[in-house]
Amino acid sequence: MATVTRDDIIATLRDLADPKTGRDPVSLGWVQGVAVQDGHATVALEVPPDLGPELEPLRREAEARVHALDGVATATVVLTAARQEAGQGRPRGDSGGRRGGPGGPGGGRAQTIAPPGVRHIVAVASGKGGVGKSTTAANLALALAARGQRVGVFDADIYGPSMPRMLGLTGQRPGVVNDRIQPLQTLGLKVMSIGFLMNEEDPVVWRGPMVMGALEQMLRDVDWGELDVMVVDMPPGTGDTQLTMSQRVPLAGAVIVSTPQDIALLDARKGLNMFRRVDVPVLGIVENMSYYVCPNCGHREEVFAHGGAKATAAQMGCRFLGDIPLDIQIRVNADAGTPIVVSDPEGPHARAYLGIADAILEQIGAEAAPARAAPTIRFT
Ligand SMILES: Nc1ncnc2c1ncn2[C@@H]1O[C@H](COP(=O)(O)OP(=O)(O)OP(=O)(O)O)[C@@H](O)[C@H]1O
Numbered sequence: 001m002a003t004v005t006r007d008d009i010i011a012t013l014r015d016l017a018d019p020k021t022g023r024d025p026v027s028l029g030w031v032q033g034v035a036v037q038d039g040h041a042t043v044a045l046e047v048p049p050d051l052g053p054e055l056e057p058l059r060r061e062a063e064a065r066v067h068a069l070d071g072v073a074t075a076t077v078v079l080t081a082a083r084q085e086a087g088q089g090r091p092r093g094d095s096g097g098r099r100g101g102p103g104g105p106g107g108g109r110a111q112t113i114a115p116p117g118v119r120h121i122v123a124v125a126s127g128k129g130g131v132g133k134s135t136t137a138a139n140l141a142l143a144l145a146a147r148g149q150r151v152g153v154f155d156a157d158i159y160g161p162s163m164p165r166m167l168g169l170t171g172q173r174p175g176v177v178n179d180r181i182q183p184l185q186t187l188g189l190k191v192m193s194i195g196f197l198m199n200e201e202d203p204v205v206w207r208g209p210m211v212m213g214a215l216e217q218m219l220r221d222v223d224w225g226e227l228d229v230m231v232v233d234m235p236p237g238t239g240d241t242q243l244t245m246s247q248r249v250p251l252a253g254a255v256i257v258s259t260p261q262d263i264a265l266l267d268a269r270k271g272l273n274m275f276r277r278v279d280v281p282v283l284g285i286v287e288n289m290s291y292y293v294c295p296n297c298g299h300r301e302e303v304f305a306h307g308g309a310k311a312t313a314a315q316m317g318c319r320f321l322g323d324i325p326l327d328i329q330i331r332v333n334a335d336a337g338t339p340i341v342v343s344d345p346e347g348p349h350a351r352a353y354l355g356i357a358d359a360i361l362e363q364i365g366a367e368a369a370p371a372r373a374a375p376t377i378r379f380t
Pocket residue numbers: 126128129130131132133134135136157160162235236288289290324325326327328329330331332334335
């Protein structure tokens with residue numbers, strides 16, 4: 001198959017015309033990003049917000065033309081809208097907009113994106129980077145699978161996707177069946193990551209609206225099949241992407257990962273408040289790198305004022321889900337693609353993650369109980 005380049009895609013986009021002005025999307029400055037990897041092409045067009053619906057035929061045409069290029073296996077064109085200034089109608093979460101699909105209290109553009117067949121979506125988030133959010137997400141997903149759940153992992157950490165590495169899938173690419181991207185399968189999980197679609201050595205400079213477009217596409221167009229739980233590894237922090245994700249994706253709840261240091265806990269509070277603002281239940285806080293156990297003598301060292309997350313959870317009225325020590329084995333196994341829950345399933349760390357999984361299942365089970373009721377069949 002021929003290799004398609006960004007230039008080929010851009011040249012194709014030049015042949016299209018905006019119905020209003022007759023100009024092409026490239027000269028109009030709408031092309032915000034073109035990513036192509038192993039024949040999977042993604043294009044983000046940033047269009048004026050009020051033109052979105054009118055431009056749907058143009059989007060479809062662009063997708064068809066890019067798809068028709070020699071060397072393109074899948075083509076995804078997303079329309080994104082330029083961010084409006086504060087006060088100009090950007091959807092806010094404090095009006096219940098989380099479930100704010102059309103007609104919902106959030107109304108307007110905040111349509112929810114729910115992959116069909118996925119029963120519960122759990123976000124794993126952190127107020128700042130590097131606290132072990134991805135490690136927690138990977139181990140938690142495996143612990144949920146060990147509890148008999150059908151689990152998917154959606155790596156939404158678009159700025160530093162680590163699931164390919166942590167789940168031993170580096171360099172692999174998802175296949176395509178009937179124009180639908182198939183998640184990769186490993187260790188009993190279905191996995192999708194933007195890391196599978198982009199060049200690691202050539203990171204895409206994501207702009208806010210493009211991020212959401214790409215994430216939406218992965219939720220909608222990936223063939224997730226039937227899942228009991230989807231674990232989402234969120235991008236770190238509490239910026240617009242995280243807020244929009246929390247509003248647009250019908251999350252069953254969020255798990256906040258924090259290290260015990262005060263600063264991280266302050267960030268954790270921000271994360272917690274962000275989810276609360278958009279009515280996403282916070283399932284609890286995990287304290288990661290909580291304490292250190294000497295591998296030689298077993299001595300336990302409380303390096304970072306251990307216990308801060310427990311206190312914060314109590315103050316903020318949410319559940320403390322557990323603490324995970326700083327242990328080289330957790331790092332080595334995660335970095336080798338076999339997280340500790342599978343590499344040492346009987347060990348104390350795996351037990352800790354299983355305990356966290358149980359606490360989550362208990363909560364989402366309880367919360368989701370009404371939605372699980374059998375459908376009513378009416379005879380008329
Ligand atoms: N409990 C732990 N003990 C030892 N090492 C850990 C632990 N948790 C995470 N790590 C290591 O710390 C590093 C950062 O972890 P991870 O990538 O999970 O953080 P993150 O919060 O997802 O970061 P980012 O948001 O920047 O992607 C990794 O090398 C990981 O193996």
